[in-house]
Amino acid sequence: MNKTLKTLMCASLLAVFGTATADSYDVQERAVKDRYDASAKRCDGLSGNAEDVCEQQAKADRDIGLAEIDASRKNTDAARLESAKVRAKANYAVANERCDDLAGNKKDVCQEKAKAERDKTLAEIEARKEGGSALDEAAKEKREADYKVAKERCDDLAGDAQTTCVNEAKRRYAQ
Numbered sequence: 001m002n003k004t005l006k007t008l009m010c011a012s013l014l015a016v017f018g019t020a021t022a023d024s025y026d027v028q029e030r031a032v033k034d035r036y037d038a039s040a041k042r043c044d045g046l047s048g049n050a051e052d053v054c055e056q057q058a059k060a061d062r063d064i065g066l067a068e069i070d071a072s073r074k075n076t077d078a079a080r081l082e083s084a085k086v087r088a089k090a091n092y093a094v095a096n097e098r099c100d101d102l103a104g105n106k107k108d109v110c111q112e113k114a115k116a117e118r119d120k121t122l123a124e125i126e127a128r129k130e131g132g133s134a135l136d137e138a139a140k141e142k143r144e145a146d147y148k149v150a151k152e153r154c155d156d157l158a159g160d161a162q163t164t165c166v167n168e169a170k171r172r173y174a175q
């Protein structure tokens with residue numbers, strides 16, 4: 001075979017496999033959207049906060065699925081980190097929605113815990129992206145998030161018990 005014919009055959013094969021891959025991503029995206037539609041319909045049979053949590057979970061699953069497909073398609077570190085951010089934010093939205101079943105300080109603690117988990121995960125993602133000194137900053141942000149949760153738990157107490165609780169939280173999380 002001459003060189004031109006080999007080049008044309010290789011280009012044809014690449015075009016065919018490239019199209020198959022693009023079609024594969026389209027099929028995956030359609031499957032994620034179909035799962036979302038089915039999940040959203042199941043939520044219609046619920047009421048109150050259970051319906052809200054169900055809908056939020058369906059949206060989270062859809063957003064995470066689409067982000068993972070996009071990361072796979074792009075196949076870059078930046079796309080994978082962006083996918084991880086989408087996962088963290090979606091998981092936060094679901095956890096925060098679940099807190100609506102609670103009241104008072106228990107709800108506040110639940111929301112603070114959800115926010116802390118999101119913030120810690122996002123800090124870790126940023127640290128992976130930036131490396132080096134960002135790891136120290138991420139550790140600091142994680143301690144601050146954990147401290148906020150611990151401090152919120154202290155709000156249920158009064159007087160000396162609350163003061164002791166806050167001081168213990170400050171000591172434990174180096175605040």
